[in-house]
Amino acid sequence: xxxxxxxxxxxxxxxxxxxxxxxxxxxxxxxxxxxxxxxxxxxxxxxxxxxxxxxxxxxxxxxxxxxxxxxxxxxxxxxxxxxxxxxxxxxxxxxxxxxxxxxxxxxxxxxxxxxxxxxxxxxxxxxxxxxxxxxxxxxxxxxxxxxxxxxxxxxxxxxxxxxxxxxxxxxxxxxxxxxxxxxxxxxxxxx
Numbered sequence: 006x007x008x009x010x011x012x013x014x015x016x017x018x019x020x021x022x023x024x025x026x027x028x029x030x031x032x033x034x035x036x037x038x039x040x041x042x043x044x045x046x047x048x049x050x051x052x053x054x055x056x057x058x059x060x061x062x063x064x065x066x067x068x069x070x071x072x073x074x075x076x077x078x079x080x081x082x083x084x085x086x087x088x089x090x091x092x093x094x095x096x097x098x099x100x101x102x103x104x105x106x107x108x109x110x111x112x113x114x115x116x117x118x119x120x121x122x123x124x125x126x127x128x129x130x131x132x133x134x135x136x137x138x139x140x141x142x143x144x145x146x147x148x149x150x151x152x153x154x155x156x157x158x159x160x161x162x163x164x165x166x167x168x169x170x171x172x173x174x175x176x177x178x179x180x181x182x183x184x185x186x187x188x189x190x191x192x193x194x195x196x
Contacts, residue, residue, distance in 0.1 A: 006062065007128070008136060014107075019030050020141075021175055024029035025166075027103055028073075028075065028100070028196055029073060029074060029196065030072075030073075030076045030194040030195060030196045031070070031071065031072055031073075031194070032069075032070070032071040032073060032192045032193065032194050032195070033066065033068070033069075033070055033071075033192070033193045033195075034069045034070075034071065034083075034190050034191065034192040035067070035190075035191060036066070036067045036068070036085075036173060036188040036189060036190040036191070037048060037064075037065065037066050037067075037070045037186060037188060037189055038065045038071075038172075038173075038186055038188030038189055039062065039063065039064060039065060039100045039186070039188075040062075040063045040064075040065045040087050040184065040185050040187065040188075041060060041062055041063060041087075041107070041183075041184070041185050041186075042059075042060070042061045042063055042087060042099055042101055042131075042182065042183075042184050043059070043060050043061075043182045043183045043185075044059040044060075044061075044099075044182040045181060045182045049144035057102045057187045059099075060090045061090050061099045061102070061129065061186070062089060062104055063087040063088055063099075063115055063186075064087070064088060064089075065085065065086070065087045065186045065188055066085070066086055067083060067084060067085030067086065067188065068083060068085075069081050069082065069083030069084075070082055070083065071192075073097045073111050073194075075091050077110050077112065077113070078108065078109075078110060078147050079107075079108065079109045079110065079111050079121060079123060080106075080108055081105075081106070081107045081108070081109075081123065081125070082104075082105070082106050083104070083105055083106075083107070084102070084103065085102070085103050085105075085186070086100065086101070086102040086103075087100070087101045087102070087184065087186060088096075088100040088101070097133070097134070097135055098132075098133070098155060099132070099133050100120055100130070100131070100132045100133075100134075100136045100187075101129065101130070101131050101132075101184055102129070102130050102132075103127045103128060103129040104127070104128050105126065105127035105155070106120065106125055106126055107123040107124060107125025107126075107155075107157070108123060108125065109121055109122050110122065110124030117162050117163030117164075117169070118160070118162055119159075119160070119161045119162075119163070119169060119171075120158070120159075120160055120162075121158065121159045121160075121161070122156070122157075122158045123156065123157050123158070124154065124155070124156050125154070125155055125156075125157075126152060126153070126154055126155075127152065127154075127177075128150070128151075128152055129150060129151060129152070129179065130148060130149075130150040131148070131149050131150070131179075132146070132147070132148045132180075133146070133147045133148075149180075149181060151179070151180060153177060153178075153179050153180075155175060155177040156175070156177075157173060157176060158168045158173070158174055158175075159171055159172065159173035159174075159190055160172055161190065161192060166194075167193060167194045167195070167196075168191065168192070168194070169191075169194070170189075170190065170191050170192075171189075171190055172188065172189060172190065173186075173187070173188045173190045174186070174187050174188075
């Protein structure tokens with residue numbers, strides 16, 4: 006958490022130097038994108054034979070509700086899910102879901118561009134379910150959960166007074182491995 010404190014201090018100093026006036030607003034931000042879940046070897050009984058661990062590409066869906074103060078501080082709560090969807094349960098399924106709280110700064114760069122770095126705390130769950138294809142016995146299901154600190158950053162462009170669009174990136178190390186996501190975001194602002 007010490008590195009998160011240093012990051013926030015640097016962002017606060019940067020914010021004082023070049024941020025434009027930010028108006029107070031509430032934001033609702035749905036998002037969709039792609040990601041990857043990298044499991045350490047032995048995390049689940051699914052694919053235990055893989056000594057290098059398991060890498061799974063995922064579809065990511067999420068939503069956040071934020072409050073932006075007049076000085077640009079962002080307070081956010083949200084939920085996100087990632088999964089390698091399996092048609093009719095035929096293949097192994099890996100699902101990662103989380104609820105989180107975060108704080109950061111919304112930096113206005115002019116021409117409608119906004120950079121928003123954040124740090125936060127997440128409550129996560131990782132579920133694995135063995136598929137029915139090539140599985141002679143009952144399908145194994147496992148679940149692990151926990152809490153973790155994270156960082157993410159988004160870059161958006163205001164397209165209307167109350168709508169901005171852009172991308173968001175997050176990469177976090179968990180006890181079971183690493184989860185990354187790159188998502189397309191659309192923020193709706195209410196002043």
